[in-house]
Amino acid sequence: MKKQNNKNLFNKVYKIVRDVPKGKVTTYGDISMRLSSEVGVPSKRWARMVGFALHANTDSHTPCHRVVNKEGRIAPGFAFGGPDEQRKRLEAEGVRFLDRTHVDLQKHAISIHSS
DNA sequence: GATCTGACTATCT
DNA sequence: AAGATAGCCAGAT
Numbered sequence: 001m002k003k004q005n006n007k008n009l010f011n012k013v014y015k016i017v018r019d020v021p022k023g024k025v026t027t028y029g030d031i032s033m034r035l036s037s038e039v040g041v042p043s044k045r046w047a048r049m050v051g052f053a054l055h056a057n058t059d060s061h062t063p064c065h066r067v068v069n070k071e072g073r074i075a076p077g078f079a080f081g082g083p084d085e086q087r088k089r090l091e092a093e094g095v096r097f098l099d100r101t102h103v104d105l106q107k108h109a110i111s112i113h114s115s
Numbered sequence: 116g117a118t119c120t121g122a123c124t125a126t127c128t
Numbered sequence: 129a130a131g132a133t134a135g136c137c138a139g140a141t
Contacts, residue, residue: 010138029124032123043124044135044136045124045137046138047123048136049137050123051121051122052137052139055121055122064122067122068122069122074122075122076122078121079122
């Protein structure tokens with residue numbers, strides 16, 4: 001056994017993202033906090049890994065479009081084929097957009113603390 | 116094995 | 129308030 005922790009980290013990200021209900025969005029910060037719970041450290045350190053994990057798995061069946069940064073902003077243009085695509089998906093799920101790139105976190109940001 | 120990069124966040128200017 | 133810089137970790141080159 002060694003540091004398969006790292007892989008678990010990615011795996012957790014996918015799992016959490018998939019656990020996000022439709023019409024809801026989660027933030028890198030929240031996921032990071034969840035991960036930090038496992039490792040036992042403060043949050044923001046894994047924020048990048050979360051984004052990385054999603055980017056590494058974008059074409060997978062992971063609803064990365066439900067993952068936004070702490071501002072509720074979607075990916076600038078690296079996503080699926082354009083932030084417009086991601087926005088469309090979220091809107092289709094019932095997510096209210098405050099801006100072309102910002103979702104209504106106050107309404108859709110779910111906190112996935114403890115299972 | 117060393118260095119750069121990156122879908123982030125927080126802080127400083 | 130908006131832009132630039134720093135700090136973090138893991139992956140890719």
